[in-house]
Amino acid sequence: MSEQATVAAPRVKPVETFRGDFTYSNSPEAIRRFPFPFHRDDYMYSVNIEPHDGTPPGSAYAPAFDIDEHYLSEMAERRTVLEEDPKRCQVLPYMMEAQWDTLELMMTSLAADYPEHFSLTRDGDTWTWENRLLDIRDTFTFKDADTLPLEPFEYITRQVQGDFTLHGQRNDMLYMDGGMVTCQADWSLDFDLGMNFYEWHGPVPRAHEMGVFERALKYLLTLKVGSPVRRLNWTMTVNPRMDTSPENYDKWGIDRATITPDNVGELAHLRVELQSLWRLPRSNAILFSIRCYLISMEELATVPKWARRFHRVLRDLPEDLADYKGFIGFRPTVLDYLARHDDGAATSPGGAPD
Amino acid sequence: MGIKSKPEYRELEFDGNATRHVLLAAGPGGDALLRVLDQAARLGRDADAARGPLDVLYLPSAEADLSMRLRSHALGVDAVVAPDRRGLESALRRVLTKAVMGTRLYVAGNEAFVWACVNVAREAGIDDDEVQRERCGSLARPVQCVHCKTTDPAVTTNIYVCPGCGLHVFVRDHFSRRLGVYQSVCVDAEAPGEVPAIEEVYP
Numbered sequence: 127m128s129e130q131a132t133v134a135a136p137r138v139k140p141v142e143t144f145r146g147d148f149t150y151s152n153s154p155e156a157i158r159r160f161p162f163p164f165h166r167d168d169y170m171y172s173v174n175i176e177p178h179d180g181t182p183p184g185s186a187y188a189p190a191f192d193i194d195e196h197y198l199s200e201m202a203e204r205r206t207v208l209e210e211d212p213k214r215c216q217v218l219p220y221m222m223e224a225q226w227d228t229l230e231l232m233m234t235s236l237a238a239d240y241p242e243h244f245s246l247t248r249d250g251d252t253w254t255w256e257n258r259l260l261d262i263r264d265t266f267t268f269k270d271a272d273t274l275p276l277e278p279f280e281y282i283t284r285q286v287q288g289d290f291t292l293h294g295q296r297n298d299m300l301y302m303d304g305g306m307v308t309c310q311a312d313w314s315l316d317f318d319l320g321m322n323f324y325e326w327h328g329p330v331p332r333a334h335e336m337g338v339f340e341r342a343l344k345y346l347l348t349l350k351v352g353s354p355v356r357r358l359n360w361t362m363t364v365n366p367r368m369d370t371s372p373e374n375y376d377k378w379g380i381d382r383a384t385i386t387p388d389n390v391g392e393l394a395h396l397r398v399e400l401q402s403l404w405r406l407p408r409s410n411a412i413l414f415s416i417r418c419y420l421i422s423m424e425e426l427a428t429v430p431k432w433a434r435r436f437h438r439v440l441r442d443l444p445e446d447l448a449d450y451k452g453f454i455g456f457r458p459t460v461l462d463y464l465a466r467h468d469d470g471a472a473t474s475p476g477g478a479p480d
Numbered sequence: 481m482g483i484k485s486k487p488e489y490r491e492l493e494f495d496g497n498a499t500r501h502v503l504l505a506a507g508p509g510g511d512a513l514l515r516v517l518d519q520a521a522r523l524g525r526d527a528d529a530a531r532g533p534l535d536v537l538y539l540p541s542a543e544a545d546l547s548m549r550l551r552s553h554a555l556g557v558d559a560v561v562a563p564d565r566r567g568l569e570s571a572l573r574r575v576l577t578k579a580v581m582g583t584r585l586y587v588a589g590n591e592a593f594v595w596a597c598v599n600v601a602r603e604a605g606i607d608d609d610e611v612q613r614e615r616c617g618s619l620a621r622p623v624q625c626v627h628c629k630t631t632d633p634a635v636t637t638n639i640y641v642c643p644g645c646g647l648h649v650f651v652r653d654h655f656s657r658r659l660g661v662y663q664s665v666c667v668d669a670e671a672p673g674e675v676p677a678i679e680e681v682y683p
């Protein structure tokens with residue numbers, strides 16, 4: 127943890143890395159607010175959707191879009207990924223209205239949740255956006271793309287932590303019509319672009335047969351403006367690597383073979399996605415936000431309840447899910463590590479630390 | 481049955497409710513068109529007027545050339561025989577510049593051909609669901625390497641060496657209609673050099 131944090135509330139660390147020397151780590155405060163995704167000692171796919179309503183106050187769930195100590199690092203990482211592979215950000219041509227909807231939602235939300243860092247001044251269609259963390263101040267005309275240095279969706283998502291996708295709704299179906307995807311858990315925007323809800327979920331085991339996707343889609347089709355919802359998803363990643371894209375799998379796949387009993391606490395990470403879904407007012411499209419959090423096993427074990435519970439979840443997770451999520455090979459080593467932190471005591475309900 | 485993104489195919493069937501018919505095939509797919517033409521002919525003379533215009537566009541291949549049989553079919557349609565896929569695609573674009581409402585497309589051929597046609601039709605405003613698709617001939621898959629994005633139009637094995645980046649890549653069932661390709665992913669990333677047996681699974 128750095129002492130010369132650049133700003134206050136939330137304290138934002140200087141840039142750390144998600145590649146190469148992997149200097150990323152969580153402060154004790156970041157650990158305590160980690161969105162631990164398990165409410166009980168076991169896990170199975172379900173339609174785990176709840177209102178994204180600003181609760182619980184002070185938690186990572188409360189802000190519309192959570193900004194935390196890793197802000198500068200994640201924005202730097204995003205720039206690096208886009209430089210190497212511009213196709214990580216693509217929006218289909220008919221989604222311009224949804225691009226402006228996204229920009230408006232993000233600017234107004236960030237300015238309301240983090241007035242120290244962001245402000246938006248609106249004078250009719252003339253808007254001034256200030257992002258003090260990235261030292262950005264731009265005046266532009268709302269809905270006139272020529273007045274921004276980038277298209278509105280790319281412009282704003284280069285300033286917000288998390289991946290984002292855009293979905294048009296046609297004939298009771300959602301489509302992958304765009305996105306900014308640089309910190310994904312092994313799926314390709316370029317490949318999935320244009321697919322429908324069932325197609326892009328094609329590789330997921332079990333959930334189709336369980337009816338999870340059918341019910342989830344039905345729910346999303348009726349999503350209302352002003353009533354966003356959220357859910358959590360999780361997997362495991364070796365090293366605090368944000369960019370676990372299929373594009374670069376030939377480079378990071380080898381990491382999975384590097385886990386040993388000596389380094390597992392430091393290298394194996396729980397990767398949690400806090401996903402929120404927003405109906406956009408003008409375009410009627412849906413914005414899907416995938417905010418990624420990484421915590422090492424060592425850091426996780428500083429919260430006894432979490433180590434106990436994750437041990438049990440991981441131990442009992444069916445093979446097909448462990449295989450799909452990509453950690454079946456090193457699961458035994460993680461289990462050995464976590465077993466040492468599981469005394470068999472009962473765990474309290476809910477995901478929060480005791 | 482495969483995963484939800486893997487396309488399904490079925491036998492073409494003449495759709496009496498459509499007001500216009502565009503039949504497309506490559507190589508052995510010509511047989512499927514002959515079947516559709518037979519079905520149309522069976523509807524008889526009364527149906528002729530109601531049936532509306534019917535176009536046949538055909539691309540002969542090394543596997544099969546059914547141009548003569550298509551041209552001499554009793555229904556007497558004026559089949560266009562294209563010299564290559566480019567030619568067929570531009571002929572299709574020309575046909576689709578006329579009104580598309582009520583148009584039914586029938587496509588038969590290998591997967592690369594089928595999805596090239598579907599994509600031309602989509603650009604002309606025809607929904608994928610309005611296109612009947614039958615796979616004929618080789619099961620070879622059009623595959624795009626997720627790493628270097630090079631497409632190999634006809635992969636017949638579970639694993640192949642990507643002509644773009646040289647990696648051994650595994651062919652998944654995950655399919656993009658927009659790109660008209662399956663996805664392939666490095667097979668030995670976690671254990672370099674350990675490449676499983678390569679088998680011809682899409683002959």
Ligand code: HEM
Pocket residue numbers: 171172173174175291293300312313314318326327328329330333338339342343346357359360361412414450451
């Ligand atoms: C528009 C909203 C959504 C988008 C864009 C989205 C996107 C994705 C993507 C790209 C994947 C990875 C698939 C792959 O392996 O290639 C995935 C996985 C998954 N999605 Fe969604 N999803 C959305 C909504 C939902 C909802 C509402 C549910 C609720 C049940 C859900 C459940 C899942 C599950 C269970 C997985 C497997 C995750 C794992 O085991 O790691 N998704 N999703």
